[in-house]
Amino acid sequence: MKILKILSFCICAVIIAAGAFYGYQYTTEEIVVMEGVKANKAVKLNSDVSIVQKLPNSNIKLKEIQIQFGTYKRTNVGVLTVSLLENGIPMQQWLFDAEKLIDNAYQPFTLEKPIRLSPENNYAIKISYHYIGENFIAVWSNSETKHGSFKNGVQTLNGSICYKLVYLK
DSSP states (O other): OHHHHHHHHHHHHHHHHHHHHHHHHTOOSOEEEEOOOOOOEEEEEOBTOOEEEEOOOOOOEEEEEEEEEEOTTSOOOSEEEEEEEETTEEEEEEEEEGGGOOTTOEEEEEEEEEEEOOTTSOEEEEEEEEOSSSOOEEEEEESSOSSOEEEETTEEEESEEOEEEEEEO
């Protein structure tokens, strides 16, 4: 019985040490979250119409994009498509089941691997939602911010959608 306890303790110690070493090796870069704007207006995502939000031209190593969606406290049926664009060309795309959205929460979209954004290029987030019937959702925005504008289909709206960028420093 005493040998079993000692063996269990040794196994746990090895697991903890390995976990600490693994965590140390892969967290040498600081993770930074660029905070989003405060939501003051919901923008309805019409079926097959895209919203495009320009991103700041920064020299960052992007890890994740988080976008705030509103579901109107419903379980919505449809497919949400989010793309990261570089000079209008998709770099990465996510297909997301709208049933999994949490009302008024930021939904993370993690890149397969961090991507270094170049100040010489233009970056944007493109969001579209495909649904049938009255299953619409909204993306939260702030119409008063000085962060520029975004497009809802062909219409240009002042302000910014509510998003956060997670990047490595």
